Amino acid sequence: MTSVVTTSAPAACWACRAALGGSPLLCAACGKVQPAAGIDYFQVFGSVVGFERRLTIDTAALEREFHRLSRRLHPDRFARATAQEQEWSLAATALLNDAYRTLRELVQRTEYLLKLEGFEIGEEFAGKNKTAKRQPPADLLEEVFELNMQLEEMRMNRKMGESDPALHSELTAVSLRFESELAKLDNNLVEKGAAWDAGAAAGDSAGRATAAKDMAAQLDRRRYLRNLVRDVNEALSTDKES
Amino acid sequence: MAYSDKVIDHYNNPRNVGQMDKSSDEVGTGLVGAPECGDVMRLQIRVNPETQVIEEAKFKTFGCGSAIASSSLATEWVKGKTVAEALEIKNTDIVKELALPPVKIHCSVLAEDAIRAAIGDWKKKNNVAETAEVAVAAH
Known part of the structure; x- marks a missing residue:
C-alpha cells in the first residue's frame, strides 16, 4: 500500500497554458477540452472530491458538476473545432459519464477506489x-x-x-x-x-x-x-x- | 461461452451428488465458497481408518456449470485414492480435463480447496497432524 494518495497536480491547458483547476477535462480559463488519457474518475470530479480519492461525497454537488461538465464538453460544442478537439470531446464525454455513474453509487465508488488502490475486487479476480x-x-x-x-x-x-x-x-x-x-x-x-x-x-x-x-x-x-x-x-x- | 462436452456431461449427469453424516469420524467435510461469484461447494469424503483410502466421496454445489463439473470430477478422482494421493490433485489437472476457459479457472481452484478442506476436516477429527506426511499403511 502506498502512503496517502493524492492525484497528480492538474497540468496546464494545452492551448492557453493556464493551470487546470476544476476538472482536468476542461480549461476553466479558455474553455478548451483537454485530452482524457490517464485521468481517473476521481480526478474528473476533482473540484467536488478535492483532488484526492475521497469516499464521502456530496452527491448533489457531484450531480451539478456532472451537468455543468456535460454541457461544456458536449461534442456539439466542438463541431467546428479541430478534429483533435472533436475526438477529445468524445473521449471526455464518455469518461465523464462513466465517472459519474461510478462515483454517485456508494458501492461502485468504493469498489473503484479499492481497485485503484491495488485491491483485487470483483469476479474477474x-x-x-x-x-x-x-x-x-x-x-x-x-x-x-x-x-x-x-x-x-x-x-x-x-x-x-x-x-x-x-x-x-x-x-x-x-x-x-x-x-x-x-x-x-x-x-x-x-x-x-x-x-x-x-x-x-x-x-x-x-x-x-x-x-x-x-x-x-x-x-x-x-x-x-x-x-x-x-x-x-x-x-x-x-x-x-x- | 461454450462449455466443453466434458463439462456438459458432468453438469447433466453429476457423479456422487449427495451427503454423508458430518458427525462421523470417518467423514471429512469441506465447505468452501467464492465471494466473487457467490458459488458455494460442499465436498465430503469417507476415509477407511485402516488404509486411509477414500472409499466414498459426495458433493453438493450451488454455482455455475463449471463449478458443478469441477466438483463432480473431484469426487470421481479422490475415490480410491489415499488421503496423501488426493492431496496431490491440482486445480490445473481439473482445468485440463474439463478444458475450462480462463474465466472459469476459479471453479477448479474452488474444487481443489474443497478437497483440501475435506481432508483437513478429517485430519482434525482423527488427530492427524496437518504437516505430517500421511504414511500409507497399505503398502
Whole structure:
C-alpha cells in the first residue's frame, strides 16, 4: 500500500497554458477540452472530491458538476473545432459519464477506489491470486449453503406442482433479513469510507490501509448477500405464480 | 461461452451428488465458497481408518456449470485414492480435463480447496497432524 494518495497536480491547458483547476477535462480559463488519457474518475470530479480519492461525497454537488461538465464538453460544442478537439470531446464525454455513474453509487465508488488502490475486487479476480485468496467466514458459508438447499427444495416442489406455504413464508422472512443486513453493510461502508477519508486528512497511511481492507471484506459479504437476495426473490416470485 | 462436452456431461449427469453424516469420524467435510461469484461447494469424503483410502466421496454445489463439473470430477478422482494421493490433485489437472476457459479457472481452484478442506476436516477429527506426511499403511 502506498502512503496517502493524492492525484497528480492538474497540468496546464494545452492551448492557453493556464493551470487546470476544476476538472482536468476542461480549461476553466479558455474553455478548451483537454485530452482524457490517464485521468481517473476521481480526478474528473476533482473540484467536488478535492483532488484526492475521497469516499464521502456530496452527491448533489457531484450531480451539478456532472451537468455543468456535460454541457461544456458536449461534442456539439466542438463541431467546428479541430478534429483533435472533436475526438477529445468524445473521449471526455464518455469518461465523464462513466465517472459519474461510478462515483454517485456508494458501492461502485468504493469498489473503484479499492481497485485503484491495488485491491483485487470483483469476479474477474476470482481465484486468480491463490495466496491472497479470501475465504468467506464459515458461518456465512453454512448459511448460504442451507439457504440454497431450501431454495432448491422450493423449486422442486414447484416442478411437482406443489407449493409449501411454510417454506414460502420462511424464505420471505430470510429475504427480508438479508435485505436489512445489506442495508447495515451499506451503513458500515459509509463509516469505513469516512475512516478512509480521515486517514487521508491525517496522513495516516496505516489507518487508510486498515479501512481499505475492512471495506474489501464488507464488499465480499455484500456480493454474497446480494446474489442470495436475488435468488431468493426470484424463487419466491415464480413460486407465487404456481 | 461454450462449455466443453466434458463439462456438459458432468453438469447433466453429476457423479456422487449427495451427503454423508458430518458427525462421523470417518467423514471429512469441506465447505468452501467464492465471494466473487457467490458459488458455494460442499465436498465430503469417507476415509477407511485402516488404509486411509477414500472409499466414498459426495458433493453438493450451488454455482455455475463449471463449478458443478469441477466438483463432480473431484469426487470421481479422490475415490480410491489415499488421503496423501488426493492431496496431490491440482486445480490445473481439473482445468485440463474439463478444458475450462480462463474465466472459469476459479471453479477448479474452488474444487481443489474443497478437497483440501475435506481432508483437513478429517485430519482434525482423527488427530492427524496437518504437516505430517500421511504414511500409507497399505503398502
